[in-house]
Structure formats: C-alpha cells, structure tokens
Amino acid sequence: MEFLFYMDEVFAPMNFGLLLLGTIGGLILGATPGLSPTMAVALLIPFTFKLEPQQGLILLGAAYTSTVAGGAVSAILLKIPGAPANIATTLDGHAMALKGEGAKALQLSFISSAIGGVFGVLLLIFLTPVLAQWALSFGPSHLFWLAILGVTVIGTLDSSSVVKGLLSGCIGLWLATIGFDDIMGAQRFIFHSSVSGGINVIPALIGLFAIPQVIAMFAKGRQSNDAEVIVVQKHAVSEAFREVIKRKKALTIGTLIGSIIGLIPGVGGQIAGLVAYDQSKKFSSESEKFGTGHSEGVIAAEAANNAMVGPSLVPLLTLSIPGSPTAAVLLGGLLIHGIFPGPDLFINYPKVAWTFIDSMLIGQILMCVFGLYVAGLAASVARVPQSVMAAVVLGLAVFGSYSVQNTMGDVYVMGALGLSMYFLERFGFSAAPLVLGLILGPIAEANFIQGSMIANATVGTGTYFFTGWLNWLLIVIVVASVGYSVWMEVRNRRYTSKEEILS
C-alpha cells in the first residue's frame, strides 16, 4: 500500500500540471498518424532535462499512457491507426463510425482503455516481483511459437475470406524480409536505397491504411459535391458505461490478454490488440457481427492495448532491461537523472518510482475524461468535406512517415505501399493481415534462427522447440486456434447455398 503514501505527490500543483500537459499532449500526439508512443516519449525527453526526476517521469508516463489511447481517435474516425497497437481498433471502430456511431465508438474505446489501463498499472504495483520472473521465462522458442500464434490470427482477421486474409498476410511476411538481416548479416531484396534499412512498420502502416482512404475520398469528392456526409449520432456517456459493463466478456479477455502479452519483451503492444480482438471474436456468442461495427471488437482491442502499458514496464523497473522500444526510451529518461532502475529502485528512490506509477494510474483516469470530451467533438470531424479531409490526411501521412526516421525514403515506401493497397482492396484484400505479417515476420524469423543457433550448440533443434510446458502450451493454443478457424469455415460452408458460392 506504499503507493497510496506517495499519491499526494501527484497532486502537487506543478506535478499535476505536468500530468495534465502530458495527458492532453499525448492524446493529440497519439491521434496524429505516425507519432507512435515511442516517438512521443522520445520527443519529450529533452524537455525533462530541466525538471526534477519525478516530474520528468510524470510527463513521460502520462504521455505514454495517453498516446496509446489517442491512437484510437484516428483509427475510429479515419481508419488510420495512430500506432501499430491500434490496428485492431480500425476493424470495428471505423465500421461503427460509418454507421454514424463514431461518438459511441470513441466513448467505448476510452472507457475500456481506462479500465484496461488501470488494471495493468495495478498489476505493476502489486505483482511486479512475480511478473518479472514470468517476463524472463519467454526465450526464443516461446517467442517463436507466440509469433506463430499471431500468424494463425491472420486468416480470421479478414472477415470476408480466409484465403485472401492469408494471402495478404504472406505479402506482409515477404515485405518483412527486405533489408539487412542483423543475425546472418545478409542483404535481402534491397533494390532501392529507401529500403536499405528494411520496411519500417510505421510508414507502412500509414500508407496501407491512409492512402486507400485518401484516394477513395478524392474519388467520391469528384463524383458529387454533396457526397455522403457521415452523421454522428449523439451518445450519452452513461450509456457507453452501461454498454462496456454489458460486454464484460470482451472487456475481460482484452484486459487479460493485454496484460499477459504486454509482459513479454519484444512483442508488446503491437499485437496485444489484434490477439485480444481475435480471441474475443472466437469466444463471443455474436462472432458473426465482428467486423461490421460491433462494440465488442472496439472494447477488446482498446482494453488490451492499454492494459499492456503497465506490465510492459515490469522488466525495466525490476531487472533494468527495457522490454519494449518505449521502455528503452523511458530508460534513457531515467538514466539522464542518474537513476538506475533495478530491484532496489523502490528502496533507493521510492519517491520517484511511486510517483511515476501513481501518475500513470491518475493519468489513465484523466485520459478517459479528456477522451470522452474529445468523443463529443467527433461530429465536427465528420462534417469536414471529403476533399478537404483527403488533403489533410495526405499531408499528415507524409509528415508522419517522414518524421519516423527523418528520411524521404520512408515517404516513398508509404506512397508505394499505399497505392498498391488501393488496388489490393479493390480485389477484396485488406490491410490489417498484411501489417500483421509485416510485424510478426521478423519476430518469428529472428527467434527461430536464434533458437536454432542455441539449439545446435546445445540440445538440438527438435528438443529445444518441443520441450517445456510453456512451449507445449503455446503449441496447443496454436493448434486449437487453427482448428477452430477450420471448423468455423467448414460449418459455415454447410449452410452456404450453391447460388451464394456462384454469385
């Protein structure tokens, strides 16, 4: 209960001001495509030089929390995920927005974000020593199986066709091989200097999601000036709370999966949302509604990607190993004040450590309050004419891609992938499986090669990848996941008439 003792630190005027600044700024940065949580935190570090250690961390912690949630805004309203963590939110969130339920989707996403986020931080507060051991138990073989589990999600992610989902996943896996391979030292498919560093996920994400939208918007704008205006129905906050509570299965699945995956170093929030979305779809009694603007999809995805924030800091705070890119940036923020995270962090610097964690707790709630306010403004975004919106989104897309590594190469990559995606979408392929392939490819590959290198030097590949309960648990989940998809496919087939197949 030590954390309550330092709670009043958070409400000191200066600290609370920074918390507000970090939260509001984080929401805005998060909503901007291309500004991922890692980028937002890295941009803020120079500003913490002049602050006290705990003040600097309050700012960074608040920004981390709210950029993750802020990414949902553009994911829902524009179908452009602010960061990889928000990909799953686009699936049902944007479908809801198209039905005029944009405000409702935003409210649901912020409420479930806050619930998931608070749970994650509470885990960080109470279970850190236990969780630290859990975070360490994931070796290369387990990460490999976990990535394979992610791959099994690819097929079911696209609601229209499993085959097309798998095909676009394969395109993503191929794109992931481009660039220098750090383990074998090989150069693969480097046909232009823009891709010499590989395809960066953020520009790819922006291109694949935003550019087809932009082209579609321009096309509509030309057809008629008074093209369809998306209506945004008002939605009471209290009803949104009731909806979230009603959907407690999705909320629970999202929160738990987010917390568990958040702990695993190197995988983190990028796939937490997608895995949670997939699992809640499989467990839901209304699984056929997923992808058509179903509230459970938004709730599970957003609860998961915020629940992962707290646990993702466990390896950093206890073992001094950053488990995610954002945690690595936070480590820099701690070191610059001469604070070495480790098991005695809470003994040597209790004020810094607890104030930081408390501020993340309060930050989740503030984020929810401001987020609900933003949700009320959603209507004004929908009222912007399509052609104007297209220009603004295109501008943001270029800005977002350039800012990741300060290079035009990423802008070319974004444009090229976006244009290709426009045509792929016309043939019924979708972007989410492709991005998932791009994210999972390197994780699966690197861990397989690392694992087999260790295995060859020690016990042999077969033994290394197929012993231990954790390996088997993951393998069983993979088999179950594939089996379930096949079964669903076969069962649906039975009820499909010949005319439907031919049409």
Add this chain to the structure above:
Amino acid sequence: MKKFIAGAAIALVAMTTSAAAEGHGDFPERPVMLMVSYGAGGATDFQARIVTMTAGNDDALGMPVAIINKPGAGGRVGWNWLATQADADGYTLGAYNVPHFIAQSIKGGVEYSTDSFEPIANWGADPAVFVVGADSDFNSMADVIAYATANPGGLTFSGAGLFVGHHIAALQLEKAAGVKLAYIPNKSGGSGAMRAVIAGEVLGGVNNLSDAFRAREAGTVKILGVFDTARNSFMEDVPTMAEQGYDIDNASVNFRGVMVPKGTPQSVIDHLAATVPAMFENSRVASRMKAGGSPMNIMNRDEVLEMWAARQITLEALLSGL
C-alpha cells in the same frame, strides 16, 4: 480536425529545437545538426544529447546542436546517408561508433569507409565485458574457456549483433583462447542480449560495460572480464582479458564521437576540432554522463585519426577469415 492540426504543429515545434540565428559572422551562423544513426533513446542517442547540451554556450559552438536520428540496419542507413547525401558544409555532423562502421565497411555492402569521413573528436569509450548470470558456475574467464574446451562449439553466449563491438570481442576471444564458441547475435541489441543472459537462455554474454554495470548493481549478473587494455574506473575489481592470459586489446571498445563528411572545408574542420573537445569537457556534461553510467574518453582529432587507422588494420585481419 483542429486536434490534428494542433498535433502537427506541436510536433513540429518539438522537433525543431533551433533558435533564431543572427549576428555571427563566423561559423557556425545557424544551428548545427548532428546525425545519430541509432534510434532515439538508445545509448548513442542518449549520450549524444548529453554531450551536445552545452553547444549553445559562447565558449562552445555558440549555436545549439539538433539531434536527428536516422536509424536502421545497425547504423548503415545513417552512415550511408552521411557519406553520400549530407551537405559537407560543417552544419551536418554525424556521430560515429567504432568499431561498428569500420567493420561494416570492411565486410562490404555499404557506401562508406574511413575515407568517407573526417573525425572531429571522441567523447566516450564503452568497453565490452564478459557477463554471466548471477547464479552461474563460472567465476573467471578460465572457467568459461575450460567449459568451451570440453564442449567445442557448445558455449553459447549472446551479443548485440554482427560487426559491432560485441561481435569483434567474441571473435577476439575465440582467437586468443583458441577454442570454438557459439556466438548468438541478438536481434533486440544489447538489452536483448543481456536479457538472454539473465534468463539463462545462454551461458554467458558480451555486453556494454555501462549496461553490465547497471545489471550488476541490480544483482542479476557477474562480470568476468573487460575487453580493454586497462581496468575501468566504474569497476576496478574486474580484471582485463590480458590480465587473465588472453591476448586481447581494445579493438572492440565502442568509441563514440563526432565526425563530418569528407569535403567539409578545412577551416570548418579546424574550428570544430578546436572547440568540440572543450565542449565535451564541460563539467555539467561530465556529471550527467557519470550519473548515466556512461564512461567518457575525450580524444582530439589527431588521436581519433590514429585510432581509426589502427582499428582499420586490426579489424581487417580479424574479419578476413569470415
């Protein structure tokens, strides 16, 4: 929509940490850019931000230095850019990591070599160390090598990747001890390599002295030896490899410093070479670096030129067999 525009504006302001420049006749007349070929928050980026924080002072450059990150492919993306696309006018500096960029240029596939750049000054030197888990049976390098001799190719140890300091150290150890070892490069860099050691996935690891120092403070690892010519002030109790009977010099030490692309006017190079080492010596810089556990080693342009030339020869010999 206002939110998005505001977001864009805030981000733009945040990224241009430049101040208005007027009234200076001499170089530099405007803020200077320092390209870091690793991501924001990494050790090189973190140290570059600290050592340049006093650049705006009148006794230093008199102009602020803005850090621009161009990460990718283990630094190759940034250094390729600096060698081929950057303006050689003195306003574009680059941070170097030796032996990384020299080893990469020897291995090939990149558009730079030591001849593509002109060094300005060196700020830091982070030696590689050999670490094992806190509960490991190994207590000295002799134990490690004894195990490796008994199990040829069976001693697994992690490091940050290929053609980086850790890899060089691994090659040196293999050569000096005359045994075959299983070096496992880690995709997640130094922190991933350290995690593999702590979690017991590998029997040992090569890692940065600064990170190993923190891990030892945290009680998770033992440090068995330093790949350097002398003991380090952060850990006087840890012997060097040479002291333990292995003929290993400081070729794997990760030197970090500032360079400019070839073709930068000589007057500008001279001006930078005179002012930048003094800037690194600022007491505020030193205290921040010490607090962050980052060992400093300030060298002037001539010393760096000599170090680069020496590294080129050592690394060519070491990498020729690969």
